[in-house]
Structures are given as C-alpha cells and as structure tokens.
Amino acid sequence: MAKGKKTGGRKPGTPNKVADSIKSLLNSLLPEDRLAKNWNYFLNHKDDAYRWKAHELANAYMFGKPAMPIIGAEDAPPVHIDISAIPRKRERA
Numbered sequence: 001m002a003k004g005k006k007t008g009g010r011k012p013g014t015p016n017k018v019a020d021s022i023k024s025l026l027n028s029l030l031p032e033d034r035l036a037k038n039w040n041y042f043l044n045h046k047d048d049a050y051r052w053k054a055h056e057l058a059n060a061y062m063f064g065k066p067a068m069p070i071i072g073a074e075d076a077p078p079v080h081i082d083i084s085a086i087p088r089k090r091e092r093a
C-alpha cells in the first residue's frame with residue numbers, strides 16, 4: 001500500500017469470484033437437507049468427543065469464535081531485554 005492509498009486488487013464492492021464459486025460448489029455437493037442430516041448425526045453422536053467438537057463448531061459458526069484473553073502471572077516481574085552487546089555498526093571482514 002503506497003502512502004495509505006489502495007494501489008491494486010479489487011475495487012471496493014466487487015464480489016470475490018473465487019469465494020463465490022467455492023460456495024456454489026459446496027452448496028451443490030452438500031444440499032441443505034444433507035447438511036442438516038450431517039450436523040444432526042454429529043451433534044447426537046454416541047461419542048462425547050464428537051458431540052462436543054460439533055457443538056463447538058456450531059457455536060463458532062453461529063456466534064463467531066470468542067476472543068482469547070492473554071493471561072500471565074500477576075506477580076511476574078516485567079521482562080528486561082539487554083541489547084547493549086549488539087554492535088551498532090557492521091564490521092567489515
């Protein structure tokens with residue numbers, strides 16, 4: 001990007017043809033009734049791990065993935081990095 005101005009790519013509002021073609025292909029391969037049947041199968045699977053993973057994926061598609069907070073030790077001292085040993089100029093060999 002040159003000085004905050006868009007210099008290439010699609011114009012704003014132009015649809016992404018590749019994404020649209022992939023979506024239409026997937027919609028033809030997995031019609032809604034078959035897709036619903038697959039979701040129902042995995043959400044009611046006898047294995048708890050399959051059910052939980054399907055539940056997580058369904059929630060992520062419906063509500064978006066939750067933000068991951070950055071957690072660190074409260075009492076940890078700040079990290080100090082000493083860069084004084086790095087030479088300022090390259091020495092010629």
